[in-house]
Amino acid sequence: xxxxxxxxxxxxxxxxxxxxxxxxxxxxxxxxxxxxxxxxxxxxxxxxxxxxxxxxxxxxxxxxxxxxxxxxxxxxxxxxxxxxxxxxxxxxxxxxxxxxxxxxxxxxxxxxxxxxxxxxxxxxxxxxxxxxxxxxxxxxxxxxxxxxxxxxxxxxxxxxxxxxxxxxxxxxxxxxxxxxxxxxxxxxxxxxxxxxxxxxxxxxxxxxxxxxxxxxxx
Amino acid sequence: xxxxxxxxxxxxxxxxxxxxxxxxxxxxxxxxxxxxxxxxxxxxxxxxxxxxxxxxxxxxxxxxxxxxxxxxxxxxxxxxxxxxxxxxxxxxxxxxxxxxxxxxxxxxxxxxxxxxxxxxxxxxxxxxxxxxxxxxxxxxxxxxxxxxxxxxxxxxxxxxxxxxxxxxxxxxxxxxxxxxxxxxxxxxxxxxxxxxxxxxxxxxx
Numbered sequence: 001x002x003x004x005x006x007x008x009x010x011x012x013x014x015x016x017x018x019x020x021x022x023x024x025x026x027x028x029x030x031x032x033x034x035x036x037x038x039x040x041x042x043x044x045x046x047x048x049x050x051x052x053x054x055x056x057x058x059x060x061x062x063x064x065x066x067x068x069x070x071x072x073x074x075x076x077x078x079x080x081x082x083x084x085x086x087x088x089x090x091x092x093x094x095x096x097x098x099x100x101x102x103x104x105x106x107x108x109x110x111x112x113x114x115x116x117x118x119x120x121x122x123x124x125x126x127x128x129x130x131x132x133x134x135x136x137x138x139x140x141x142x143x144x145x146x147x148x149x150x151x152x153x154x155x156x157x158x159x160x161x162x163x164x165x166x167x168x169x170x171x172x173x174x175x176x177x178x179x180x181x182x183x184x185x186x187x188x189x190x191x192x193x194x195x196x197x198x199x200x201x202x203x204x205x206x207x208x209x210x211x212x213x214x215x216x217x218x
Numbered sequence: 219x220x221x222x223x224x225x226x227x228x229x230x231x232x233x234x235x236x237x238x239x240x241x242x243x244x245x246x247x248x249x250x251x252x253x254x255x256x257x258x259x260x261x262x263x264x265x266x267x268x269x270x271x272x273x274x275x276x277x278x279x280x281x282x283x284x285x286x287x288x289x290x291x292x293x294x295x296x297x298x299x300x301x302x303x304x305x306x307x308x309x310x311x312x313x314x315x316x317x318x319x320x321x322x323x324x325x326x327x328x329x330x331x332x333x334x335x336x337x338x339x340x341x342x343x344x345x346x347x348x349x350x351x352x353x354x355x356x357x358x359x360x361x362x363x364x365x366x367x368x369x370x371x372x373x374x375x376x377x378x379x380x381x382x383x384x385x386x387x388x389x390x391x392x393x394x395x396x397x398x399x400x401x402x403x404x405x406x407x408x409x410x411x412x413x414x415x416x417x418x419x420x421x422x423x
Contacts (some may be wrong), residue, residue, distance in 0.1 A: 005309030007297070010364075014296035075290020082267050082286045083309050217272040 001089050004080075008097035011070075018066055022102040023109055026059035041118045048117035048125030049127060053114075056106045057138060057171055063102050064142040064163065065149070065156040067094050067211070072150050081217055087210035095136075095143040095206070097198040102134030119182060126181020130194060134174035137198040140205050141166045147209040150216050169197055195203055220245050220386045221355050222224065223266065226275035229412070230261045231348060234273060234410035238333070241403060242384045243355065248397055253405035259390035260288070262405070263357045266388065274411065285353035287361060295333030299324055299343055302332050305383075307350040312313025314415040318349035319374050322369075337364040345373060347379075356387040370395065 012019040033051050034044060071077040080090055110131050111124050119127065145163035149155035176190040222244040228236050235258035237380075243249055251259050265272050266279075267286035293302055303315045305326075319325050322342040327335065332343060341364050348356055362370050374395050377387055382401050389395070 003305055007294070007301075007305045010301070011294060011296060016296065071292075073290075074292055074294065075288055076292035077291040078288055078290070079306075080268060080309070081269060082284065084282060084311065085309060126373075151254070196326070 001083060001093050004085065004090065004093045006078050008094065009100060011075055012097070012101040018063055019101050020105070022059040022063050023105045025062050026055050026106055026109060027113065029058065030056040031118060032114060042112075044118045045120055045182070048114060048119040049067055049123060049182050051173045052110055052113060052119070053119060053134075053175040053178060054128060054134065055172055056110065057167055059106055060135065060138045060142060061160055061163065061167075063098065064146050067098050067143050067146040068150045069146070069155070071173070077150070077213075078217065081214070087213060088206045089145060091143055091209040091213065092206045095139045095209075098143065099136050099139040103131075103139050107131045107135060116194060120184075122184050123178060123182025126187050130174045130177035130181075130187075131180070133177075133191070133194050133198055134170050136195075137170045137201045139203045140198075141170075144205045144209045144212070147212045147216065150213065161207045170194065173197065219373040220247075220279065221266070221388070222278045224276050224278070226262070226265065226272060226277065227245060227273040228258055228261045228270075230258060231273070231421055234357045236356045236405060236408045237394050239405070239408045242389045243388060245354075245384045245386060246381045246399070248381055248389060249403045250379070250397075250400045251380055251388065251397065251403050251405055252392075257405050257409060259405065260359050263359050263388065263390055264288070267357050273370040279355060283354045285348060286357045286359075287344060287348060288359045289363070291325055291340055292347070293332045293335075293340055293343055296331060298329055298331055299335070300328040302343060303350055306347045310351040310353070312350055312352045315350050318346040321379075322346045322372060326413060333391055338369055341365055342369060342372075345376070349376070356385065356389075358389045358391075359374045360391055361389060362391060 011017050030051065037044060068077065068125055081087060105126060113128055115122055142163055145159045148162060149159045154157065173190040173194040177187045177194060180187040180190065223239060223241045227234060228237045239262065253259055253310065262284065264270050266277050267284055303318060307313060307315050319328055322345060324342060324346060327339060332340065335343065345361060361373060365373060374397050375383060377397055378399065382388065
């Protein structure tokens with residue numbers, strides 16, 4: 001399992017691995033928003049939490065189809081399926097590797113981009129907290145979507161259509177935590193719900209992903 | 219007895235291809251599956267490997283004793299030969315990859331990115347993976363594709379050493395591997411009966 005994680009991280013860092021793609025996309029989207037909205041500090045401050053969350057979500061979406069498709073194409077997935085690793089473990093490790101290479105950099109970059117959007121000072125801590133808590137759910141749900149579409153030619157668009165509706169609860173509560181934090185309100189309730197969603201997806205979805213993958217490998 | 223297949227029926231894409239196949243494989247034995255294209259050699263090997271469920275019948279083998287090598291080698295182009303092999307060794311809980319590298323003449327290529335290998339060299343790397351798994355029963359699907367005559371002899375030597383060590387192999391291939399221990403198993407008698415023509419009117423009733 002650790003070997004699989006190390007291999008996936010190493011592959012992501014090597015040429016063509018896609019590390020940093022999501023981060024660069026996030027950066028560009030967030031930089032584009034002030035150009036589109038115009039120089040209105042008060043308006044930007046109000047929409048900043050939502051924009052940052054939406055940007056992070058779309059950046060996460062961008063790299064989902066790489067999670068399993070590459071291993072499928074070169075036959076590694078067949079060989080992994082017949083290896084001593086349990087399928088549930090394989091998909092969990094894949095989701096973790098995706099989070100470490102995509103989700104974690106987004107969490108770390110978000111406060112810097114918050115400055116660009118005039119995010120109010122009390123909001124920074126809650127923004128980072130909500131993203132740190134919410135992005136693992138995005139990776140786990142995304143791995144489920146990738147397992148559903150593995151083996152389909154150009155399944156990326158279908159993957160987006162399947163996964164985006166499933167991202168809705170995470171987006172709603174994540175952005176709500178950041179908004180309440182920025183406006184100085186108590187963010188406890190949405191934070192608890194966000195944590196619940198993340199824990200629930202991490203606990204349950206690997207089993208669903210593994211079951212779907214077994215069917216898709218036939 | 220290492221591997222026993224009883225009354226196995228397999229399907230590809232929902233269409234039955236082989237029916238009631240029965241075979242046993244003892245330690246030190248190799249079985250070469252023969253049959254024309256499309257008869258179901260790959261499907262049979264994938265079913266025995268557990269990648270797809272059989273239509274009927276059963277496959278009995280000691281747990282954690284099978285290793286499957288299919289058409290694709292599962293090689294990552296951006297990792298070096300050694301990194302590729304070491305990854306599979308770690309997955310299967312073994313450590314030593316030097317024997318596998320030496321057995322397939324990969325020592326001079328160990329530090330090269332796998333993407334820079336030729337088709338035959340990639341195949342040798344894919345086959346070297348078998349040695350680092352430490353598993354007893356090899357399920358090989360067309361293992362000699364893109365290998366030259368010398369590499370085929372190298373492969374035959376590795377298989378014979380594996381058999382001598384108490385291992386077993388089930389190999390689907392068209393060429394003569396020159397492994398005297400191997401028995402031929404012809405799949406043609408087990409071809410599934412073609413499905414009855416669609417009952418067009420019946421579909422509406």
